Amino acid sequence: MSKRILVLLAPGFEEIEMVTPVDLLKRAGADTVLASVSTEKLIKGRSGIKVEADALLDDLDVDSFDVLLIPGGPGVSALHDDGRTAILAQEFYKANKPVAAICAAPTLLRNAGLLHGKSFTAHFSVQGELPAAQVEERVVTDGLLTTSRGAGTALDFGLELVRRFYGEQKASEIAASIMV
Numbered sequence: 001m002s003k004r005i006l007v008l009l010a011p012g013f014e015e016i017e018m019v020t021p022v023d024l025l026k027r028a029g030a031d032t033v034l035a036s037v038s039t040e041k042l043i044k045g046r047s048g049i050k051v052e053a054d055a056l057l058d059d060l061d062v063d064s065f066d067v068l069l070i071p072g073g074p075g076v077s078a079l080h081d082d083g084r085t086a087i088l089a090q091e092f093y094k095a096n097k098p099v100a101a102i103c104a105a106p107t108l109l110r111n112a113g114l115l116h117g118k119s120f121t122a123h124f125s126v127q128g129e130l131p132a133a134q135v136e137e138r139v140v141t142d143g144l145l146t147t148s149r150g151a152g153t154a155l156d157f158g159l160e161l162v163r164r165f166y167g168e169q170k171a172s173e174i175a176a177s178i179m180v
Contacts, residue, residue: 003031004031004067009071015073028166067100068092070100080111121138121149162174
């Protein structure tokens with residue numbers, strides 16, 4: 001069954017952390033929707049790569065999505081300031097829907113109150129904010145939450161999401177097709 005995945009984009013998002021998991025999820029059959037949290041669809045990432053979102057977050061029915069995916073990078077500060085991401089993460093979690101965050105984005109899960117008693121990882125740069133983060137782990141799944149360290153673990157993160165939503169066989173097929 002296809003999963004509908006809401007991917008949040010804010011100016012300064014880490015391109016690798018968005019493109020890699022989204023690509024792998026699309027290969028598995030997911031319907032991914034890139035949603036801009038700003039008022040513009042064209043969003044510039046941390047490395048200056050511009051990506052056009054599919055929609056503005058304000059224009060979407062977020063209840064129609066199965067999974068929330070939050071890339072990291074400097075854009076996480078805009079997601080903190082915006083405030084909607086923590087609320088969305090809470091809503092997804094309360095509805096028994098998975099939430100995935102990479103790099104600095106797990107700080108938003110903390111803001112949502114979702115990390116207490118959970119195993120998780122994050123980028124070393126936010127370890128002061130998230131002292132319980134298992135920064136030596138590349139990807140951690142605990143219940144509805146999947147977290148990853150950063151751009152260098154984006155492939156592992158994406159394959160873990162494929163594994164969770166489409167099974168080990170599909171994850172192995174995709175890994176073999178891209179020569180992992």
